[in-house]
Amino acid sequence: MTLTPATAAVRVRRAELSDLDDLVALEQATFDSDQISRAQFRRHLDSDSARVLVASANRRRFLGTAMVFFRKGSRVARLYSIASLPQARGKGVGTALIEAAEATARQRHCHMLRLEVRTDNHSAIRLYERLGYERLGPVKKRFYEDGSDAFCYAKTLD
Template sequence: MTPSPATAAVRVRRAELSDLDDLVALEQATFDSDRVSRAQFRRHLDSDSARVLVASANRRRFLGTALVFFRKGSRVARLYSIASLPEARGKGVGTALVDAAEAAARQRRCQALRLEVRTDNANAIRLYEGLGYRRIGSVAKGFYEDGSDAFRYEKTLA
């Protein structure tokens, strides 16, 4: 499959232990709350139930990351976190990370990928809906540390 022009320059790979400092720095630069800690990233890098992905272009610093969780015996994966640097937004980084998360879920024979998104994050909502995600269930009240609500989304994987 040929990458779309929007994501052609963005490369996504599985994160390694040597990426830990960059993962933490990106997380801190991107989020004010609900951050994945250094200890959590370290645990997820070695975990069979998680996949940490990093996006970059031209071998420069990270442009974004994604964290996908898998539950033993479940055919549904969860996109737990996705982050991109402000200067990388609108350049295909989010799309490339979601595509890679879906590929990781398919490798694990998952039939769907679910995620939560802040109800006030219009850009992320537009991204997910544009990639075929559909809202499921009711609003998750007070989902985030700061009390913000979340929408839940799901995409069936072919």
């Protein structure tokens, strides 16, 4: 199933087991800490409480990924992780992944999507704010494995 892309060139779909090597490689290339392991990706691909999405220019050109978590009985979804290849940044990949994450949350009858972002990740913060996310509460001190702080953002979904 292809979800609505931000641009015609970027397609977002549910990740498959055959994407596992690409997911792990992107995770390792993107994050120095707080990496999702191969075993965790494998578990989330089969989980009813998670949805792993991949963005590509075509079936072979892997550009990025996002992971959304759902809690039973909750109408709030969590954008747990989002990553794109460095050469794909600024080309609509992040927007396409976030829009697909929002669509997935709506399909699961969630009314809100929440996320955390490093306080020093200015490009991600600009993207989230441009897409209508609002900062909530105080800074989450030492939220990340490396001791970095996080902002919490949320968006009400219609």
